[in-house]
Amino acid sequence: MDTQHDFASKNTKNVIFLVLVAALGYFVDIYDLLLFSIVRVKSLHDIGVSDADIRTKGEFIINTQMFGLLLGGILWGVIGDKFGRIKVLFGSILLYSLANFANGLVTDYYMYAVVRLIAGIGLAGELGAGITLVSETMSKENRGYGTMIVAVVGLFGAVAANIVSHFGWQNAYFIGGVLGLLLLLLRVGTFESGMFKQAAHEQVAKGDFRMLFNNKKRFVKYICCILIGMPLWFIVGILIAQSPEIGNELHAQQSLNAGTGIMYTYIGLSIGDVFAGFFAQFTKSRRLTMLTFQLMSIVSVIFYLTADQITTGQFIGLCLFIGFFVGYWATFVTIASEQFGTNLRATVTTTVPNFVRGALIPITAGFELLVKYFSTHGYQDNSIIMSSYVMMGIVTIIALVALSQLKESFGKDLNYVEVDEPDGKVNVVS
DSSP, X not given: OHHHHHHHHHHHHHXXXXXXXXXXXXXXXXXXXXXXXXXXXHHHHHTTOOGGGHHHHHHHHHHHHHHHHHHHHHHHHHHHHHHOHHHHHHHHHHHHHHHHHHHTTOOSHHHHHHHHHHHHHHHTTHHHHHHHHHHHHSOTTTHHHHHHHHHHHHHTHHHHHHHHGGGOHHHHHHHHHHHHHHHXXXXXXXXXXXXXXXXXXXXXXXXXXXXXXXXXXXHHHHHHHHHTTHHHHHIIIIIITTHHHHHHHTTOSSOOXXXXXXXXXXXXXXXXXXXXXXXXXXXXXXXXXXXXXHHHHHHHHHHHHTOTTOOHHHHHHHHHHHHHHTOOHHHHHHHHHHTSOHHHHHHHHHHHHHHHHHTHHHHHHHHHHHHHHHHTTTOGGGHHHHHHHHHHHHHHHHHXXXXXXXXXXXXXXXXXXXXXXXXXXXXXXX
């Protein structure tokens, strides 16, 4: 009996350690992911970019980083399913830690873009591998709590990035590199997913990215998992990141600061993630949680875009409000993880959030087209705000339609694999 108790106690400690390491990994991930948006103006000024080019060249660099996330999502997802989740955690953090050090040394615009591309590839593996490990290690009843903890701790990386940025943008990148290498040492004690070890002995394709496209039902499910997360990154990547420009059209009493906006949005997002996690556990429905938060996020954005003569205090309050109702990131990633079998789970859980981040590229392009359209059709003074309304409506409608096509996954048994047979999957014998 004592032996069983000791084993259970040791197993619990292992799970807690795994959740903690995954959470700290996501903390460093978010720190680096958002650092450029926070230091965009200052860093581009320092390397010689003119005021007139700050917005367009900043968009190009962030889109380059997002393209890196797209490439890295596929790379690390396939590695995670073929060779193990742990290898992704080590490889991805080593790559983006080294990229951080290089970022602090850039001296021109093109070098900046190349390094952000490399950093994006590295960043792509962190969240998916961590969430996959936690989902496969914890019980089906409690895994929502584990992924919630990962997201909440991780999202405070945005707060850290904003605080550290005050010590200089180069130092902020160097510190990010140091944090990554420290985390790499901490990860020495992590262990591989039992489900992955079991699936490794199954005679099925593992990490085959083509499987997401060669079956119509599986393909539609995969695309819907991506589309449900689009509103969040439009809000953070454009509405908050471009708050100085939006503030000008709102006749802000003081210039709005994007770094401040991102920090308080992510504080709100962390609180919202906790609430969303408990809401999903209480209602036993992740779909209802997503629906509720996405509808309320529309309301929060309307409050923001109608805040004429906005003050700094009002901006902070609105960022907290907006952040709370886009606090469904952990729920969204968990839904993606729960939709697919063990042999594709890391591929899906890694690519889906990164494809959502990468979706910022076409969203930004569409947003810029709208800005040009409204600025040449009598809305020169509020072209950005009008474009924000239209784009928010488009991405939200797409997300809600996609959500309606996904089945409820709360409490779903994840111990199965995907196969190319009529039913699309087969249970693994425990």
